[in-house]
Amino acid sequence: MSIDTAAAFDVTDYLRKQMMPHFLCPGCGHGMALRALLWAIHDLEIDKDALAVVSGIGCAGRLSAYIDANTFHVTHGRPIAYATGLALARPDLHVVVITGDGDCLAIGGNHLIHACRRNLKLTCLMLNNEVYGMTGGQVSPTTSQSRLTTTTPLGNAEPHFDACALATAAGAGFVGREVTRHVPKLKELIKAGLRHEGFAFIEILSDCTEIFGRKNEMGSSPEMMMRQKSELRPSAYRDTVDTPFRANDLPTGILARNDRPEYGAAYRSAAAAARNGAR
Numbered sequence: 001m002s003i004d005t006a007a008a009f010d011v012t013d014y015l016r017k018q019m020m021p022h023f024l025c026p027g028c029g030h031g032m033a034l035r036a037l038l039w040a041i042h043d044l045e046i047d048k049d050a051l052a053v054v055s056g057i058g059c060a061g062r063l064s065a066y067i068d069a070n071t072f073h074v075t076h077g078r079p080i081a082y083a084t085g086l087a088l089a090r091p092d093l094h095v096v097v098i099t100g101d102g103d104c105l106a107i108g109g110n111h112l113i114h115a116c117r118r119n120l121k122l123t124c125l126m127l128n129n130e131v132y133g134m135t136g137g138q139v140s141p142t143t144s145q146s147r148l149t150t151t152t153p154l155g156n157a158e159p160h161f162d163a164c165a166l167a168t169a170a171g172a173g174f175v176g177r178e179v180t181r182h183v184p185k186l187k188e189l190i191k192a193g194l195r196h197e198g199f200a201f202i203e204i205l206s207d208c209t210e211i212f213g214r215k216n217e218m219g220s221s222p223e224m225m226m227r228q229k230s231e232l233r234p235s236a237y238r239d240t241v242d243t244p245f246r247a248n249d250l251p252t253g254i255l256a257r258n259d260r261p262e263y264g265a266a267y268r269s270a271a272a273a274a275r276n277g278a279r
């Protein structure tokens with residue numbers, strides 16, 4: 001369905017009103033990530049009929065149900081696999097994956113690295129809140145060391161994945177990271193990912209206020225958002241931060257980009273050549 005994209009952005013134009021109220025806890029960062037995605041869709045004037053959103057299981061995975069477009073809520077860890085088939089069959093669509101850190105890096109970890117290597121045009125948004133929120137707050141591959149979760153009551157002893165470094169090393173054509181605190185910057189990053197002719201991986205640092213924040217005594221939702229910003233500052237400016245659990249100064253914005261051939265176009269070209277007897 002077309003909407004007036006010249007009009008000011010109104011997020012309700014892109015939501016399924018019959019699905020309201022949504023299930024997100026008050027202050028959850030995932031709502032801000034969803035807003036940034038829909039704002040980017042509006043800015044790029046992408047018709048809702050030309051948008052397909054595929055999501056897995058978890059609080060992030062639930063977001064596709066609220067988007068008034070073509071949406072698929074699929075099995076745990078598999079949204080990239082479903083989206084791959086869809087994008088190959090329907091290259092006319094903008095195919096977006098919404099996934100969480102557990103969905104994407106644990107159960108779906110193999111799908112991610114091979115999607116990066118393959119470079120099929122997909123936009124993958126990984127909402128990283130450092131925990132399995134929906135299933136009760138278990139440790140995930142991105143939980144910072146020392147953090148408390150229901151399965152690490154003494155503090156997480158494992159190092160966390162740097163998802164962007166992983167995607168870059170696996171060959172993703174576009175890699176970016178942003179925090180939910182900066183919705184306009186996040187929106188611009190998502191727009192750049194949607195424009196990219198290849199696999200675009202975007203890590204969104206989001207907050208699980210109700211499970212992770214409460215367990216680690218991180219304060220209210222606004223306090224957690226302030227922490228997103230302060231923890232990304234260079235170490236020299238960290239003197240006001242009580243406990244910088246994230247060990248490194250995580251950069252944001254576009255972190256890696258290359259324009260190597262997109263898989264779908266290469267596959268269709270090979271198929272056309274075979275049909276014409278060239279192979």
Ligand code: SF4
Pocket residue numbers: 023024025027028029030059129133134207208209210211212
């Ligand atoms: S459990 Fe955490 S991630 Fe899930 S909706 Fe609540 S605050 Fe958000």
